[in-house]
Amino acid sequence: MDASPSRGRRRGPARRSSLSLAAGVCALALAFGCAGPSPSPSGAPVQPNAVSQGTVDLEERYQTVINDVLPSVVQVATGDGLGSGIVYDGKGHIVTNAHVVGGAKSFEVTVATGEKALRASLVSSYPEQDLAVIRLDDVPDGLKAADFGTADEVQVGQIVLAMGSPLGLSSSVTQGIVSALGRTVSESRGGGGTGATLADMVQTSAAINPGNSGGALVNLESEVIGIPTLAATDPEPGGSAAPGIGFAIPVSTVRKVVDQIIENGRVTDSGRAALDITGRTVVDDDYRPAGVAVVTAGEGGAAEKAGLRAGDVITRVGDSRITTITSLSEALAAHKPGQKVQVTYVRSGAERTAEVTLGEI
Structure with a gap:
């Protein structure tokens, strides 16, 4: 799936959207149980201003x-x-996205x-996984490090909060759930990607907007379980962002x-x-993507050891059909x-066919 990293990085002035505001209000109303009267155990309708203890407990949670984690989000x-x-x-180390x-x-x-x-100064950037570390030149008193959780705690359906600076609005929080686990997504190269x-990306319904990239996806135990990085976009030409589909690095x-x-x-x-190659996408007679041509096979690399050479067109890896560089x-x-x-x-x-012992990026 293609996804746009520009959805997590702000460029240009913030824009107001009545649709986005309405959607946010609706989501909060549903989360806190204030969408309207509902029957009591006796069958009588509960008055609109009545708030259940469960709702109060969730709100306090x-x-x-937010009080625990937001001070650690910059x-x-x-x-x-x-x-x-x-x-x-x-020590002043801050993790963010390479983009x-x-x-x-x-x-x-x-x-x-x-x-x-x-x-702050750059320590190192690792674009292959879209992660980077920077370090504050002077560490201020009271700097609070976040609590990072573990992957086995992450479950589909779990409530999560996304914290960051969408559209330049620092210390902003959105809410959603973990929608899926183990997604593989490819960033676009446009827009700074x-x-x-x-x-192994975490899919979430929590809103991810320009400026959110590098922030925190947090569970209700105040643990960071991912870094919001991408929002899905409609693959059709000129497609816009797909609401409620965002991805975080686990x-x-x-x-x-x-x-x-x-x-x-x-x-x-x-x-x-x-595979230790450089390659390019090739097309068939109908100009449809049809494979990846090997431009160079690195000396001593996985492909070269298996007998592949420049000019070969890779069409399948295991059970996966290969049509483009992205699919490879x-x-x-x-x-x-x-x-x-x-x-x-x-x-x-x-x-x-060739049996290849895979190398490492």
Whole structure:
């Protein structure tokens, strides 16, 4: 599925939308049980101003989570846009998206402990997983690190809150649920996107708007379970954002990448499978995508060791049909380095197969 990272990064002035406002009010009304009178256990209608204890408890839970986590969510500004970030530790490390930092090396960060923007510098960016780490030049007193959860705590149907700076509105919160797990999505390269294929993403109905990227997706235990990164877009030409379909990088991936960057200054173990080729999408006689042509096969790489060479057209990896570079990336995202897969390709008009031991990005 293609998704647009520009939906998580603000560019240009904020725009008001009565439709968006109405949708937000409706969602809150449903969440807090105030959509209208409902029958009591005796069958008599409950008055509209009557609020159940369950509703009060849920509201208080929301407020507790917001008070716990929002101080750890920051606004990150570069020369040409802004996004969000999360305080990762007490040493001033902040995790955000690679597409938020772009090519910048220095940033202005607004933290919850004060209105004055603080300077921060890039530690490292890892576009392959759309994650980056920056560090405050001076760590202020009272800087609060977020509590990061674990992947096995994330369940479909779980209530979640998305926190960040949508449209430049810092310290904003939206609510929704975890809609699905294990999604594989590909970023567009336009609008500042990295073009990365991201595996194991958390799908959520919590609104993700420009400026939300790099913020926090939080459960009701005040734990960060993901980083909002993408909003789905209609694949039709000129398609707009698909409401209620957003994606967050799971906490397990965040921990793996960020811990390596902090310890080593870069990612040394991606856990991402690769064929070790450069390729391009080719089309058939009807100008439809028909495979990925190998432009170069890296010396000593997975494809070269299996006998593939420049000019071969890859049409299948395992059971996955390959028509484009994106579909090849998505197929590889389902595998791990060192796994053996059967690759089907065409050479000089003849179909062939090869068993490939996958390399690592």
